[in-house]
Each structure stands twice: as C-alpha cells, then as structure tokens.
Amino acid sequence: MRDDHHELPTPRTMLAARYVRVLLTCWSCRHQRDADLQALVDTGRGAVPLIQLRWRCSQCRSARIDMICTSHARVQPWRPSAPDRMPI
Numbered sequence: 001m002r003d004d005h006h007e008l009p010t011p012r013t014m015l016a017a018r019y020v021r022v023l024l025t026c027w028s029c030r031h032q033r034d035a036d037l038q039a040l041v042d043t044g045r046g047a048v049p050l051i052q053l054r055w056r057c058s059q060c061r062s063a064r065i066d067m068i069c070t071s072h073a074r075v076q077p078w079r080p081s082a083p084d085r086m087p088i
Contacts, residue, residue: 008049028062
C-alpha cells in the first residue's frame with residue numbers, strides 16, 4: 001500500500017470533476033445525504049483526502065459512515081422488458 005496521498009480524491013478534485021458526488025450513509029440510523037464538498041473547501045479542508053475526513057451523521061451523530069463516490073446521473077430502476085415473462 002502506498003503511503004503518499006497525492007492521487008487520492010479530495011473535496012477540491014471532486015468539485016473540479018463536476019460530475020461526481022459523494023453519498024454518505026449512516027450505518028446506525030440509515031440516514032443518507034450528499035457531502036457538502038464546497039463547504040469543506042471553504043473551511044480549508046479542500047486538499048485533505050476524502051478517506052482522511054471524519055464524517056458524522058447529522059441525525060444521530062454516529063461516526064459509522066459509509067462513503068460512496070458516484071456520478072450525478074440519475075439511476076433508473078430496473079424494469080423488465082416483458083412483465084408477463086417473469087418467473088413466478
């Protein structure tokens with residue numbers, strides 16, 4: 001494992017990509033929200049790698065947080081092409 005963090009995503013690089021979002025999910029209460037990357041940059045933490053940031057749930061204050069980086073594109077739910085052909 002590499003010790004340098006130069007290639008890891010930071011809030012600043014995520015904002016520069018413009019198509020990426022950081023979805024945070026609390027394991028304790030299942031609350032989800034997008035991370036406010038601009039607020040992190042404004043407070044001077046824009047160069048800190050995302051894996052080094054300490055996330056807390058805004059509802060239950062738990063630190064058991066999952067972080068997923070994904071695109072802003074809306075994911076369409078899976079729909080069968082022919083509902084009458086589905087197995088029972």
